[in-house]
Each structure stands twice: as structure tokens, then as C-alpha cells.
Amino acid sequence: MQRSIVNSYELRNDFPIFRKKINGKELVYLDNASTTQKPYTVIDSITDFYSNYNSNIHRAVYQLAEEATNMYEQSRGKIANFINVRPEEIIFTRNTTESINLIAHSWARTNLKKDDVIVITEIEHHSNIVPWQILCQERGTRLEYVGIDGNGFLDLEYMIELISSRKVKMVSLSHMSNVLGTIVPIERIIKIAHEHDIPVLVDGAQSVPHMPINVKNMDCDFLVFSAHKMLGPTGVGILYAKKEYLDKMPPFMGGGDMIKEVFKFHTNYNDVPYKFEAGTPNIADVVGFSAAIEYLERIGMENIRKHEIYLTEYALESMSSLDYITVYGPRDTKYRGGVISFNIADIHPHDLATIMNDHGIAIRSGHHCAQVLMERLDVPATSRASFYIYNTKEEIDKFVNAIKEAGRIFKI
């Protein structure tokens, strides 16, 4: 088994929440695919902003406003650098969901017409399904799904077949499944799509926080992710889009900051990226996100990926000794992130999550906003454990012991 060089025991001291006791037990937080905990540096940077720099940005000429504007724009620069793109290609939204909606509303609505096909997959989160359904109802475009095999791998052959048909005008897919952990061969799919001049939107909500991402190598046209899944605050989403797209896209929302000049009956819009950031943005949390990126960069994304491979392999191995557990998704951690969905005999995931909570363990239970995938797996729900930098081998032992305890309570 690969070893981890991330000292998660030491890192835990950076996160105030781990001082909290749940039912008298130490918190074992295994719901990181949903949202992650925040280190002091992130929490402090938000307090620091409100205490020392609070003012609105891009407007006033006094010192405070200049400082706040600089902090906000420096954060944009840091995020751009983190995924290797230009700052003007980074748009701040509320979350991944809003980023996808922005593309559906602005780019897709103006570029797709009746009978054009949008390709998505069976592993998508509802946020990468519903915006396209809304568009289809409005424009008469059509949705096509690429399925998965029994191990949770995409049916690439069908994907290629679809892309080669002339009807397809857009591909939108998860880089990593929030349920199965499957990491899809994204660069290959993008390369094939580009051979047919089809733009690709990559939902990086689960991948960007957990592995090195270089957009220049990946060559996606759109990349979306959320700050709160990578140690940052809630309320900040990122949309990366190639500048050639952003320049041609109409605004998403109208209002302050997205304008150059407003006349009685028309408006000249601001330059990219400001054209897509109407109204006062979430300044303090954008600044807080910058501190989260600094924290992640100090550890190194390659090391984070290795740490999660180490934990996932250990968990999969420990769980495989219990024959009443069904684990979904790829077995090989080369193709799987730190997300494990599973079911235990006839114990419903909600009952398991209740028992886990007795032990201070937070796991997710339910459909994980992926009902299309649940239908494909033919289960109403799954339990899910998902890992991050602060999780330890001992926590996985506690998690597996709690599974055994559930087996005892349910007399399996």
C-alpha cells in the first residue's frame, strides 16, 4: 500500500471543529464530498477582512475600497494560477450549480437550437442534469445520456459514437463522480470532442479539491467548482471559461458592476469577467477562498491525492473483509477518488447513518443528488464515506467498527 506523506494528525489542529465532541466522541467527519471543514487561516481571513478592509469593490476611490478591491482581485489571480488559466477567465458565482446554470443560460441558450443534442452521463449530479432539462424544454434541444458499466466506468465507446454524430453540440460531464468516486478519462473525451468542434463543460466539484488540475493540459472549455468543497467558505463558486467564449457570451444577470455605460434604453456591458458578476459579490468569502488555496498549495495537490489514495485503499481493504457490504464503483484507486458508496445487507442508509452518529461519525446517506445514478444502480439510496486531508487511518478503523456495530444491532 502506498504511504501518505500528509500528516493528517498534525493538520487536524488547524481545524477548530475537531475540538467539538459528538455524543461524547471525537468528530469523525466523512462527508467531505458534500462540504469540507475550514482551517483557522480561512476563518481568520474572513474576520480580518470584515475587521480591517470591509468596503465595496470596483467603485470608490478611498483607501479602504482600493484595499478591498485588491484583495478580491488577488484572490481571482490566485485561483487562476491554481488551475493554470488567466485571471480574466475566472468568474465568481455562488456555487458550482450557479456556474453550470450560467453556461446553460448564457452560452447554450444563445448557441443551441431545436434538435441539437447535449451529452451528459448517468453519473451526473442533479446540478448537471436539471439546467439542461430546463433548456431542452425551452429550446427543443435534446439530452442524451452516456451510461456506465457494472464497475462504474463510463461507456466510452457510446460516448465516442455520440460525439461523432453531427447532432451533438455540447458535452457536459463530471470529472469525478460524487457517488462512485469514478475519475473519468477527461482529457481523452475532450480531445475527441474537440476533433468534432464540440465544447466540453467539466464539472470539477469533486476533482478540483482533490487532485492537481491543469486546465492548459486538460483543455476543457468550461470548468466549474465550489470553494466550500476545498476548505473555503460557502457561497463562492467558480466558473472558468475560455476567453473566446466569454467574449461572445451575453450576460447572465443585469445590474451594477457588469456595465460600462447605462442609457435609458440600452447598456454597454463591462469587460470580461466583470460582465458576468452583476451586483455586489461575496467579497469576504472570495478573500477567504484565497486563504484556502494557500493552505492547499502548502500541502500540495499531488500529496493530497496520494493521501486520499492511501485512505481509500485502506478503507476498501478493511470493508472487503465484511461479506455483507456491497461497495459501488471502481476498485482500482487509479480511477477512483476518496469517495466510497456502499450498502450493508438490508440496513437502510439512514439507519446506518443514525448508528454512525452514535459514534461521532458523520457519513452521508441518501441519493446524493444523483437520482439518475441511483436508478441505474437499482438502489433507493446508498451510504457514502468521503475523505480529505484531515482524515486518518484510525478514523477509518472507527468507521469500519461502527459498520460492525450496525451489523450487531440489526442482527446480520
Added chain:
Amino acid sequence: MSDDIYREIILDHYRNPRNKGKVENADVTVHDSNPLCGDEIDIHLKVDEGVISDVKFEGKGCAISQASASMLTELVMGKDLKIVKDLKKEDMLENIGLTNLGPARIKCALLSLKVLKVSMVKYYSENDPQSAEQIRSESSLY
């Protein structure tokens, strides 16, 4: 804690549900689900001369939602509708022995009662709108 919730009787009703299935010529059938959990319950109700002559449920979900539905059908089978009409959620939880649930899981335990109450509202709304309104106003479930 979980040992107090998942007692023998709950597991028994979960794995061997009573009165599960459909009712021939049911007077009312009502379906509802718990969006948080995805628990689903259908209740089929047949009333003869003011008495619940048959009640069955169909559903899927967690042990708490399914066992409590099974126990609820046993509780109200053959009872006068006037008595069932006044069944409070506290009585129901007491009766099935689940008084120690947190706010998230209590919804699982009460889903079947909610569906039963809606069934009665639907039944009464045709021949006794006053009782229908009474159930609706007294129930804080919906």
C-alpha cells in the same frame, strides 16, 4: 442511542411488515414521500359504518419509516374513525416506542401517520367536510 431505537420489535416489523399490500375496493389511497430520506408510503383505507374495516400500506425506506407504518396499521385496524381522527403524533410515537428520535429521524417515524391523516381528510371531505377540516386544522404534520 441506536440500541434503544432498533429494538427487536422494530426490526421484526421492518423485516416482517404487517398489513403490507393493497386493499381491494379501497375507499381512499394516499401516497407521500419524505424528500430528505426518500422514504415512501402508500396507505389504502377501507371504511365501513364509521369503522376502519381494512388498512394496508405499501412503501420502501428505512427501518423506522417502514416499521412504524406496519405498527400504525395494527394500531388502527378495526378502530372507530372518530377515535383514529384524534390520534396525536405523541400517542403514535409512544405507542410504537420511538420517543427518543432526533428532529431528522422523527419525520421517518411520522410519515405513515401523516399519510393516514391525509387519507382520512380525503375520506371525510366527501361526506363530512367538518371532520375533514378538524383533522386538517389539528394536525401540525402538514
